[in-house]
Amino acid sequence: MQAFIGASLLSSSAAQPKRKPFEIYDRRLQGFTLRVQSTxxxxxxARFGRNRRVVLGKVGTLAPEEARERCQKVLGHFAHGRHPLHGIGGTDAITLGMFIADTYTTWVKASRPRTAANTLEKLHRLFRTWYPEPLTAITLERIESWKARRLNAGRSAATVLRDLFTLSSVLRRAVTVGELTENPVRRVDKPRIDRRGKVRFLDQAEESRLRDALKARDEEMQKLRTAANERRQKRHKELLPRLTHFGDHLTPALLLSMNTGLRRGEVLKLRWACVDFDRRLLTVEGRNAKNRQTRHVPLNEEAMSALQRWREQSGSRRRLFDVATGFRTAWEKLLKRATITRFRWHDLRHHFASRLVQHGVPLNTVRDLLGHSSVAMSLRYAHLAPDQRREAVAKLNEKPLLALTMRLQWDGFPAGSHYRIDSMVEREGLEPSTPAL
Known part of the structure; x- marks a missing residue:
C-alpha cells in the first residue's frame, strides 16, 4: 500500500493494526516506510539497497515529520557510501556489529578477497560480545583489559598482536568513513615479541629421514597402483595412469618448497605458465604472493628435476598441483613416518633460508628470494652465519692499528708502515730510521 505518511494517515483506519503485520510505503519519499505490527x-x-532497512523510531515517540527527515539523512548517507545511521541520534547509534555487517564486510571482501572470510570469522569469534555495543564504547582502556586477559590466559604475544591488528582493521575503516575520530588500537601498548627467536629447520638426520620416508611412500603407492592395474586388466577395465616417478603430488611439492622457499599458498596456486624451464626460473605472481609483489626464484637442479618429472607424469594441466585440500593429511602422516615432530609445512621455508645463510649467502639475497619487504624480516636467520661474527670478535685479539702505528713512530719506524711491521723488520734485518724531532 502506498500513501503519504503523515499525521492524517496515522489517525486513519488504514494505519491501524490488523491480524497480520503490514507496511505502508510513502508516496513522496521512496524508502520511507511505516510498519504496523499486529500487536x-x-x-x-528507512529501506535502501537490496532488502536492507533500519528503524528510525516508533510512532508516538517520533513525529512523522522527524521520521521523514531522518529517513532522508539515512538515504543520503547510503548514497554517499557512509554508514546509513551516521549522525542520527549520535554516533552511539552505530554498533560494532552493525558497522561490520553494513560497511566493513563489503570493504574487506573487495580489498582483501583471499583473507576476508578468515578475518570475519576471527572477528566474530573474538569480539562477538562487543557487537551490540556502540563503536565509541570500544575504548583504549577496554582494549588494554582485553589484551591483559588474553595474555594471562596463556596466549602468546604474537597471537594477541595479530588479534589486535584484526580489530584495528575494523576501527581504522570506521575512522576512514567518518564513524570514529580515532582508532584506539593505535595507542595500545603492543605486546613485545621476539622476531629473531629460534627458527625451526631440519638437521641433517631429520632431512635424511624425511627424504627416505618420501621415497618409501612413493614406492608403496607405485606398487599399489601396479597391482590395481593388474586386477583391472584381468577384468578388462580401463587402466589407471601409471605412477612413473612419484606416488602423488606430495614429493614434487615438498622438494619444490624445500628448494625455493615458497609459501604453501604460493605453491598451490602455481601455474605451469609460471615455470620457465629454459631459463630455470620460477615466477611467483603478485596476486598470489603475501605482499602482492611478483618475484622470480631461480630453480636449482633438484627443483628442476622434480618439476620436469612431475609434468611428465601429471600432464599439461593448468596448475602444477591441482589439489583442493592441500597437503595436511599426507604431510602429517609423512612426518609421523619420518619421526619428525614440531615441524610445519611453513618450516620448509625456514629450512630453505637457513641453509642459504649457513652457506654464506648474504641476508639481502635471502630476503629477495623469500619475498620479504625488508631485510629485518630475514634477520631471524642471521645467527646461522656465525663465522663472520666470530671473525669480528677475534679482531679483539689483535693489536689496534692506531696504537701500533703510534708506537712504531716512537720507535723510529715511519708512519704508514705495514701492520706488525716490527716482526717484519726483525725478520729482514732492517735498521729503524731516526724520527724527526
Whole structure:
C-alpha cells in the first residue's frame, strides 16, 4: 500500500493494526516506510539497497515529520557510501556489529578477497560480545583489559598482536568513513615479541629421514597402483595412469618448497605458465604472493628435476598441483613416518633460508628470494652465519692499528708502515730510521 505518511494517515483506519503485520510505503519519499505490527506497535523504517532497512523510531515517540527527515539523512548517507545511521541520534547509534555487517564486510571482501572470510570469522569469534555495543564504547582502556586477559590466559604475544591488528582493521575503516575520530588500537601498548627467536629447520638426520620416508611412500603407492592395474586388466577395465616417478603430488611439492622457499599458498596456486624451464626460473605472481609483489626464484637442479618429472607424469594441466585440500593429511602422516615432530609445512621455508645463510649467502639475497619487504624480516636467520661474527670478535685479539702505528713512530719506524711491521723488520734485518724531532 502506498500513501503519504503523515499525521492524517496515522489517525486513519488504514494505519491501524490488523491480524497480520503490514507496511505502508510513502508516496513522496521512496524508502520511507511505516510498519504496523499486529500487536499495535507502529514503527518508521528507512529501506535502501537490496532488502536492507533500519528503524528510525516508533510512532508516538517520533513525529512523522522527524521520521521523514531522518529517513532522508539515512538515504543520503547510503548514497554517499557512509554508514546509513551516521549522525542520527549520535554516533552511539552505530554498533560494532552493525558497522561490520553494513560497511566493513563489503570493504574487506573487495580489498582483501583471499583473507576476508578468515578475518570475519576471527572477528566474530573474538569480539562477538562487543557487537551490540556502540563503536565509541570500544575504548583504549577496554582494549588494554582485553589484551591483559588474553595474555594471562596463556596466549602468546604474537597471537594477541595479530588479534589486535584484526580489530584495528575494523576501527581504522570506521575512522576512514567518518564513524570514529580515532582508532584506539593505535595507542595500545603492543605486546613485545621476539622476531629473531629460534627458527625451526631440519638437521641433517631429520632431512635424511624425511627424504627416505618420501621415497618409501612413493614406492608403496607405485606398487599399489601396479597391482590395481593388474586386477583391472584381468577384468578388462580401463587402466589407471601409471605412477612413473612419484606416488602423488606430495614429493614434487615438498622438494619444490624445500628448494625455493615458497609459501604453501604460493605453491598451490602455481601455474605451469609460471615455470620457465629454459631459463630455470620460477615466477611467483603478485596476486598470489603475501605482499602482492611478483618475484622470480631461480630453480636449482633438484627443483628442476622434480618439476620436469612431475609434468611428465601429471600432464599439461593448468596448475602444477591441482589439489583442493592441500597437503595436511599426507604431510602429517609423512612426518609421523619420518619421526619428525614440531615441524610445519611453513618450516620448509625456514629450512630453505637457513641453509642459504649457513652457506654464506648474504641476508639481502635471502630476503629477495623469500619475498620479504625488508631485510629485518630475514634477520631471524642471521645467527646461522656465525663465522663472520666470530671473525669480528677475534679482531679483539689483535693489536689496534692506531696504537701500533703510534708506537712504531716512537720507535723510529715511519708512519704508514705495514701492520706488525716490527716482526717484519726483525725478520729482514732492517735498521729503524731516526724520527724527526
Amino acid at each position: 499495535g506497535v507502529r514503527s518508521y523504517y
